[in-house]
Amino acid sequence: MSTHKGTIYRVSGPLVIAENVRGVSVYEVIEVGEERLIGEAIGVEGDKAIIQVYEDTTGLKVGDPVYPTGQPLSAELGPGLIKSIFDGIQRPLPVIEALSGIFVRKGVRVTPLPRDKKWYFIPLVKPGDKVIEGDFIGYVNETEVVKHYIMVPPGINGIIEWVASEGDYSIVEPIAKIGGKEVSMLQKWPVRRPRPYKEKLEPREPFITGIRVIDFLFPLAKGGKAAVPGGFGTGKTVLLHTVTKWSEADITIYIGCGERGNEMADALNSFIKLIDPKTGKPMMERSIFIANTSNMPVAAREASIFLGVTLGEYYRDMGYNVLLVADSTSRWAEAMREISGRLEELPGEEGFPAYLASRLAQFYERSGYVKTIGSTERTGSLTIMGAVSPPGADFSEPVTQSTLRLIRALYALDVNLAYRRHYPSINWLTSFSLYVDNVTEWWSKISHEYSYLRER
Structure with missing residues (x-):
């Protein structure tokens, strides 16, 4: 993961070539310019990165900073x-x-999803239950016709050490603890990687x-x-x-x-x-x-x-x-x-x-x-x-x-x-x-x- 700030070397429409960015991975999100426009590295050559920018690049110029995030584009x-x-x-x-x-x-x-909105969470597990990735922890009624199940994120398995009681929670508040890891209603997933x-x-x-x-x-x-x-x-x-x-x-x-x-x-x-x-x-x-x-x-x-x-x-x-x-x-x-x-x-x-x-x-x-x-x-x-x-x-x-x-x-x-x-x-x-x-x-x-x- 790179946190080294680089600079713009060339701008060509939605493409920006940046230099002095070391350790950047392909498909890593890079913020471009003083306005920190969202971009994604689609090619890396030495300390140069080719960035596909997802916003209007008008006004960007040579020498403007770019900021690698170390994270892939995620939903x-x-x-x-x-x-x-x-x-x-x-x-x-x-x-x-x-x-x-x-x-x-x-x-x-x-933020794509509101952090301040409260959802009425109903647990489906209890402390001591063994769960694996994909199991339901509980659910919220997202709309009148869709029941949104809160799942154990991929890669997490273990014993339920603690689960929130029925009530109102935001998507970033912890609702369970599994194998020492806190889990909330919010997950992030790289968009280019198929879910298992x-x-x-x-x-x-x-x-x-x-x-x-x-x-x-x-x-x-x-x-x-x-x-x-x-x-x-x-x-x-x-x-x-x-x-x-x-x-x-x-x-x-x-x-x-x-x-x-x-x-x-x-x-x-x-x-x-x-x-x-x-x-x-x-x-x-x-x-x-x-x-x-x-x-x-x-x-x-x-x-x-x-x-x-x-x-x-x-x-x-x-x-x-x-x-x-x-x-x-x-x-x-x-x-x-x-x-x-x-x-x-x-x-x-x-x-x-x-x-x-x-x-x-x-x-x-x-x-x-x-x-x-x-x-x-x-x-x-x-x-x-x-x-x-x-x-x-x-x-x-x-x-x-x-x-x-x-x-x-x-x-x-x-x-x-x-x-x-x-x-x-x-x-x-x-x-x-x-x-x-x-x-x-x-x-x-x-x-x-x-x-x-x-x-x-």
């Missing part, structure tokens, strides 16, 4: 996530609006979206991964909004990655007004939004993707079925292309970096239906749907082709169907699902004619 996990609206690096946008107005001011620092699980299972149950052409013809399984490619105006965003609103997910996470701000505003507005038919409560009571729109720094698109999947894994570990929607992974790929170009790396096809497919894989492969860690038998799922925006509806372009190798369900949107106002414009000849055999047994319990009718 705060705990009560207060549901109903939140974050930017790509988990800053709560409603709190920032109260501080700096409708535009995010450079260098503004706000016991075993990844083959998906067997369909993830019901409420859209007939998907559920019947091209089913998606719980813990599955799917892509929605389509040209401009074919209805990608509307389809993803619809799935997010009406699917059977316990928790929904919507990432607006580089798309227009009005689309995000529309989703937020409808989620506040819409009533969930299962619970009778507003949809917002089980939703998290990450708003990283097109007018925000491009570098933060990558952070928003990995932040969203980390939050999804956290609720999966509680035993919930989580849906993560990313709109759109193409905007993230375009950000990668810009960063790669500024680094003067050897370009791949159409100027995208050679590591495009591996970065997409790091995201999609964190989906899954798993046995969670913990001493009790518990399963949870994280289902991922990512929109792809191929220019000119050309599905042969690199982002679509790289995504096709990773996903197991494709909902290809057709320009001609969309122009004929046939929505959702899912082309039934181009689309496919590799989950059909997985879910046939489940469907046969509903109707023994499922396979016959689908094949017809």
